[in-house]
Amino acid sequence: MAKFQAVGLLLAAFVCPSLSNPIHAPNVTSSQNGKPLLEDFDALGAWFDGVAAINHSSIPRQPNVSIAIVGGGISGLATALMLDSVGIHNWEIIEASERVGGRFRTKYVGGTQEWAEMGPMRLPYNVTYRSDNSTHVYSDHQMVFQLADWLNDLNHNDSHWKVDFIPWIQHHPNELLARGTGRLPDGRVPTRADIQANSSLGTAAPLTSTEYNDTKAKMNQILKVENRLKAIQRDVWRQHGVAMAEGLDDVSEQAMMRLEWHASENVTDAIWTNTDYDVFWDEMTHNSNLGLDGGSGSLGETQWKCVDGGFNRLSDAFIPHVSDRLTLNRKITKLDPIEANGTTRTRLSWYEGSGKNRTTHTKDFDYTIMAVPFTMTRFMDLPSFSSVLSRASSEAGLRFKSACKVSLLFEERFWEKGERPIFGGYSQPESAAVGALYYPVYGLNETGRPGLITHYRGGDWSDRFVSFSDEQHAELVLDAIADLHGEEVLDLYTGDFERLCWLQDEHTATSWTRPDIEQHKLYIPSYHKTEHNTIFIGEHTAPTHAWVSSSLHSSVRGAVQLLLGLGLVDEAKELNQRWMGRWIDLE
Incomplete structure (x- = not known):
């Protein structure tokens, strides 16, 4: 118990950092033997x-x-x-x-110019906070844009190798959120905007007890402290050192809730299973730091970018400079x-x-x-x-961890039409197995253009999906799309799709x-x-x-x-x- 009490004291000092009194990393050490390594x-x-x-x-x-x-x-x-x-x-x-590129895996589907990312698909660029309307760059991710600039210079901006970025639309007001939500008076699935306007339509918390709310508030005092998140965005490396020194690698979230805050098993499980992280640092740097969606309960909104034409353009841009020493x-x-x-x-x-x-x-x-x-x-x-x-x-x-993606090609972008058009972002069907359905962020509102809807599922679901055949997986996703958008979309499906479950990839697993x-x-x-x-x-x-x-x-x-x-x-x-x-x- 002494260890958890010590961690609790460290966290008490940790949760209220001040921008006027910034946290510094441990002192720099130096080699004493004249051979610095x-x-x-x-x-x-x-x-x-x-x-x-x-x-x-x-x-x-x-x-x-x-x-x-x-x-x-x-x-x-x-x-x-x-x-x-x-x-x-x-x-x-x-x-x-x-090929080069590793887990960069861009696929052009059905002989079209519609591209799907089977690997990484977006980059966090900056975040704007509600409290003061200030915008902060995710400074570590700037390394990727620096790399692209360098490669473009080395390749003399040759269009064959050029790497350009376009906005990635993480959320759109007309996304359809069907899983665990209410329904509009006419029975329709609510959009993101509908839920923001009427929170009663949103997904209910797993518990509503005072203990649950108090424990959740304590978690947020660690994970969602604005000054700390700004410090991470400014210098994630020093903040990692600080977090390690302050005990955030020593105890899981579950152990903190149970052994330091004495939360019940039920409350601990409800909070933990509502996220996909066990370790404070990882959730703080990923879910809390990057997952700022601009919603009513969010500290701010993250702006994202992606590679125009797919991430393989970034790895392919190396080819002129490595091909003579590449096997x-x-x-x-x-x-x-x-x-x-x-x-x-x-x-x-x-x-x-x-x-x-x-x-x-x-x-x-x-x-x-x-x-x-x-x-x-x-x-x-x-x-x-x-x-x-x-x-x-x-x-x-x-x-x-693993992930699965399936991208289905449709003759036209039906989701960009009608009373509630969707441009980018992702919808959530009722199917928990399918999880999220992403819409393309390029070629928006172009007349007659085909389009892809991409299912993305990580964690345990993706481990189970390796038992599916390609066709079974594609049909499951197609059914989820039809459930959201109507049976008429089945006639627009071309039958072309790409699928990749990364546990099945022989070069990464x-x-x-x-x-x-x-x-x-x-x-x-x-x-x-x-x-x-x-x-x-x-x-x-x-x-x-x-x-x-x-x-x-x-x-x-x-x-x-x-x-x-x-x-x-x-x-x-x-x-x-x-x-x-x-x-x-x-x-």
Whole structure:
């Protein structure tokens, strides 16, 4: 009980930060041995401050080492180009599939120009608060827009490779919300605007007791403090360090409610099962920080953007710069550390052919950067890493989540017509299994244009959907659309669809990372240490997880980690300043 009392005291100090008295990260540490490495600095917070403060290194410069980058997703691609930008060119990207992009997965459906995102589909851009009408940029996500600008410059704004952004419409007033809501007097499903005008039509809280309301209010005092959310938007990395220091990785939401606030089992379960998070930090940075929908109970509204033409345009823009050092269709099965003459190298193995004709091939590199999720490295034969890193990457360690998407093509955009037209946003059918139905945000109100409706479901539902055939899944979604919009839409369905359940993808077997309690503080510092000349990167290794900016942060961190280990301090500081400079503060 003492642990929970301590956490409670920390949270009491935590929930009322002041913008006039900002919270600072723990002090920057520095190497005492003349050999500064990334592990010497604050892995949970402002590690980039430590790198910026380096003024020397006793590690001999090694600019010509060979580097394997395993994985051609956004983390691997960005790492390669970042190294290239500071003069490190002896790298090779090794990708198991036939394409680059990883979990970027844009599909054009039915031979049309209608595109569906089977992977990421939007980026948070800024948020405007109700209290003072102030607008705040999500500063960490600006890394993605910085990357796009860089690629556009490198590609001389060639239209074939150009990356442009358009607004993503997260919500529209005429979205239809059928699940758990009331009905209008004429029996119709209410729109979002209807519910905002008459809250009695909205989804009822799971409980209405005083205990439930009081406990929910205590949760909101942690999760929805405006000053704190603004601080996260301004500098998520320092705020991560603060949250870890204040105990927000030490206890689950359920444990806090039961053991610190003495809520009943029923109230604890009602609040917990109404969200998809167990850990305060993750819910605070994702649901609370990004999920500002502008509704009556929201602190403000988030504005979003997406890639015009789909996220694959962002990964494809790397191709002119990596194609000469890119190997596709090579699935690494083993990594061996090779010791010789007092030095360590890495040997990668893979198979060619199959059955009796299968042969093993190897290639040696000085360093390997592993840019694939742990769900894939678990299938590799790896050396013994430190206990913490081995557990983090094991099936018992870092948790991953999945998702399914199905996009159905219709001859015309019937949802954009009639008395209550819908432009963007998403509707919720009565079917809990289907969850949400997203409408396209491009080509709005164009005469005669076909369109896609995309079903998106994550968590446990997506795990169960892998038991469905493609056709079964598509029919379930079609039925949900007809339930919302009327049986007449069945005649407009073309029969063309795309489906992807990420657990079935042989190159990822996951969608994103969802750490459990204690895993941030324990595991993240282990990624900042280079073992067996191997560095692990990817969104799963970043404090924010599951966003493109997480992948890019891991690329900067991994590249800087490698450069410091090679004694290339000037190059490390240059990359650090270019990508993390907006947060560097050595005062």
